[in-house]
Amino acid sequence: MTGLAVLAALALVIFFGLGLLRIHLGPTDADRILSIQLSGTTTVAILLLLSVIVDMPALLYVALIFVLFAAVIAIAFVRNPKGGA
Amino acid sequence: MILFDGVLALLIVVLAWRCVTAGDLYLGIVVFIVMGLMLALSWARLDAPDLALAEAAIGAGLLGVLLLSTWRALPGHRRQDRDHPPARKAVRWLAGVASVAFGLVMAALLHALQPDEDAAGALALGRLTEAGVEQPVTAVLLNFRSYDTLLEMGVLLMALIGALLARTPLAPYGAATDDGTDSPLIPVLATTFTPLLLLVGAFLVWAGAYGPGGAFQGGAVLGGAGVVLVLCNRLQGAPEAGILLRLLLVLGVKVFILAGLLMLPLEGAFMAYPPGLTYPIMIAIEFCLATSIAVSLLLLFTGTHGVRVPER
Amino acid sequence: MTLPDPFALAAAALLALGFYGFVVQRHPLRRLLAINVFGNGVFMTLILVARWMPGGPDPIPHAMVLTGIVIAVSATAMGLALVRRDLRQGDGKDGGDRD
């Protein structure tokens, strides 16, 4: 059963690499942030799979922190700290 | 699994290469953030969940927010290379050759690494029962090598003082302006994610005694809660710090030194704790350190002496 | 002759690329990025060293990397404050925001 999880993790990390092309291509800054967003979600999925593969439940907390900070990155993209845009 | 590791390592190298050579500075920053994600993954693979936690909160989270916000704060024409073009072609080639040679030497050295029976870590693991906490990394940080951690807190304060001396706050003082472009979801974000970040941060500090977690990771997540509040306009920079904030800032260092000094007559050495009391002292020190780290990181983000709640 | 660990190669590459970026790029923000890439290479090296201890990962390099990550973010934050100051002063107005 871990074999399938490893395969899925491998597939996800390859998709991650493909998604990076969008960062490279752009063309707008919004596209790049979208790519970060997808990378973040893919990373969370890989972490979930890894937590089964290497039997390390602590990785679930790492995934939790990623999810929490994904929103922080997104808001940092659209706002200056002083408020407004 | 070797294939997974190989793809991961390859992606990290490609990202690092794009990060340092990207034509557009913004692209470099975005690539750096994504590299933080990959690094956290690879550290999870390298049996270091503690570091994956820290990297997730700091490398991919706080550092990315800081870089993005600074880039946005720069005047438009300063965001590109025009005034700072890359070095001349000859220098580039020279640097390229030198760094390839350096990389090859490092790779050979790392490949030749041999397992070492006498590592200091073996000693630390063997005496873990004396440390009062079950988690080896926390034991090393707070007990076996507590001087390092104390001095590190000093470095953190120094960096904060340095940043304040530059007097270029990211979150300027003065009334926050709400120009009507605010999304209705911003308050939702502030009210949903801040309490969760606080909760998870506090949990991580406490969990550091038993498993992955600890003062640094927890402190970084708590600091992240403050950053969300600043970004959502619930907090803003203030030119002066209140007494409470200053106290929180040095709380970690003070409590650390105090605990070390108070036990001096009992144990005969600085920062040696009596066996029965080790666990409560550790937890107290951890929470104080985490608070100070959180406040320092928040102030490093805003670049101001203090923070206050804006008047509505 | 064993197959090299991909992460060892990645660590070496990170160190080399960080060095290259620091030498070649002139924009201060890019230099900060390059320093951070180099730092990540150092962290990865330390983590690899930690793995070599028999009987589980060595906690001491892990603790060093943990402090290193926090130091890196604080030093970078200070560097960013200096960058903001530097690039703003070039516009002929004072960098200070005190009223």
Place this chain on the structure above:
Amino acid sequence: MSISAWLAALLIVAGTGFFFAGTMGLLRFPDVFSRLHALTKADNTGLGLVAAGVALLHQSWRHAALITVIWLLALAASSIACHLVARDALARGEQREEKP
């Protein structure tokens, strides 16, 4: 293999498929807004399916609860993030020429 293991395998494979679709959409769709649309498929359904599969494999209620929290938070984070990015792109689209 037990039924739950089969189910987990099915869920993980399906979730990976959604990630594939999302990544392809991000690469092939013509503009920001349609890419956003593709992205949310991976974000919500893909992660949800993978998370459900992993939760089955963990065989512990505590971990399953934690995974559910992660997924719910990911839903909230991704919807807020996508909203903000789309709003920002819309606002900038009207003045794209002025951008350096």
